[in-house]
Amino acid sequence: MNMNYALLLIAVPLAVAFLQPLFGMIGKKITKWVTFLTFAFNFAYAISLLNFVTANGPQIAVIGNWRPPFGINLYLSTLSLFLATIIYFVGMIVSFYFIGIKDKKIDDKLSLVMLLVVGAAGAIVMTGDLFNMFVFIEILSIGTAILIASRDKGMSYKGALKYMIFGSIGSAMLLFAIGFTYGTLGTLNLAEIALRFHEINPTLASFIVLLFTGGVFVEAELFPFNMWVPDSYEGASPHINAILSGVVSTAGIYAIMRVFMTVFGINIGDKILIYGKLNFNAILIAIGVITTIIGELSALTQKDIKKILAFSSMAQMGVIAFAIGIGNQTALTGGIFHLFNHAISKALLFLVAAMIIRNVGSSNIDDMEGFGRHNKFLAIIFAIGAFGIIGIPFFNGFWSKMYIIDGAVMRSTPWTYFALSFILGAALVEVFYYFRIIYKMFNDKKITTKNRIHPFAYISVILLAIVVLTVGIYPSLFSNILNSASAGIFDRVHYITTVLGMGVLR
């Protein structure tokens, strides 16, 4: 299999996006179908590449026939392609849902932006070059701001503006980090930086790590760069929120995993520590715990279903950051698994929430009282998604949280136990507010509904619910892929020799 053809995963969405204005002249429905078909192609191709890579080990794709570290390359490991598959899957489902919505004035441009956002997220998880990652993060953040603003209400403009401010500050910090890296090591290739990062003065290394933090924490919704989350999620349309939490934050967390662990990290014993003067692993654990607590407690106080789901999404990102901070392989496997579960379950929850909001005409959970009696099917699907996020046994979130707890216990220092207790306590809060919504839905109360729901919307949520249930009942379905993915982060030497060639360590 020729790996250079993996570039089609990035080139096809870009080319189709450039053509979208022409399709838009024919009809708005066509642009939506084209977006969906592009994602379907990418999803199928990414799965075939994923199978190949899992069987044969990581590969690189060279761009412009310039070998790395001189040119840009893609690094196609199990992790990258697994996350790319998730991203394209969520994009496919959301764009399928999008077809069913009544056409609005700007929908042709919206499907174009959706295509670019998902395509850029796919590029972020596959690229092997720091500056290339920055370029695609730029596309991602501009596109996300446009998606948030597209609802054309005052609230959505406010959310988009907030996101724009955070996103541009983050991008500026990321650019500085890249500048310092290039200034010291003279390279932008992730593998070469990984090979030589310990040559940098530890103080400067910590400085670079901190600056990099600013750039990717915005997308990953981690404290203190997540102040945009509540307003933006409330302002945007619910199906856009599915992209925000399923696609954008997945790409952000990947950047943290890959760059902090493989590139900035050094192997010590069975875990990876981030190089530098600061103990950044401890900071990451603290950030994870703070994000989780803030997210869960804020979700508890909210009445707006979109805000509840937004804060919950933030909290899950905190759990994953905690897993990355723990830094051993079991915890990382759990982190990657939880990323998958979160993307699928949250997309499901947001799409169901979108349908409920459309049906009830309000996003306040008090107005949804009795909805479960009126439409049992949707309420049950919502409950499935909620159980998946909470981690009720035999739903997908259970297994990933198990992995994370297992990894944290393995680390067995007093501080990790302390942090873990907070994470578990926050999970209890999560149980409470999700059950409150479900309880309200099944309350006995007459309810009047307004709009009819398109069958496409039903198909898309059923597909997601099937994935949630399947993974919950057969968690070993992905264990092969997950182990290979987390091992890929750990085996830094393998990463470097795959990209730069075996001779580099001589």
Place this chain on the structure above:
Amino acid sequence: MKKTEFLTGSFIALTLVVLLGVFFFQALFQPSYEGKVMPIDNVNLKDRVSLHYVLKNVNDASKYLATNGMRYFNNRSSVPSKTITFGKTKNLEEGSANEVTSIVVNYRGFDTLGEVTVLFISIIGLTMLIGGVKEKKLRMPSVIVRTGSKFLFPFILLFGVYIFIHGHLTPGGGFPGGAVIASGFLLLLLGLENFKFNTTVSKVIESLAGVTFVGIGLVGLFMKNSFLANFIPTGTIGFLYSAGMVALIYIVVGIKVGAELSTGVAELKEGNKND
């Protein structure tokens, strides 16, 4: 926003800034030790990947890295390089005389594809969100502006086209050339009362140019087995017909950027007529 919220936010922001500031100053004034690299006191421009971009010996450097391994990183300038004479040397691995262009379009061409997309999505967002605002009644431009803009427009167009066609030889390239073309259309929009800019045509041109860029990359993928690989002979350095696909890509980028910015300017002035 409540006052307490605002104060908490300010406090967190201030703490972060102070933290970063402390680190920055520490890094600035710390002497290098144990042979660790510092950017401030010891800048060696030859210790960069870009050295090979300037000397045009990337392929040699790849071979050198494969045979010598770790020793390459300690001494990048020991890679053999040939002397390049302007207007004489033929069939280099990368044939543009303008070093910046060779990096932007060839060695790191994929980033340029990304940057073109950034501009594309920004203009889409701009016209989607701000476009269609009602046009204010502008004061009638004076005779000098009206005549001058008509007179200057072809020359501005010509200059823009010159910049992007000579992108691989002289400073400039697709982005500045496109911006110059757009400034010509802006002049017409401001100077002429009844000038109507056809956004449909410009959108078609822009789309086709964008697809051509990706298409050039795909031709490279199918012919030379790598996306954005050069598939045209590079010719003699310094000639107009040289540099292979670099010249082609810059022409496409110039047309795309010109059409894009002109559409943006026109839609900001007249509103989005299509919807």
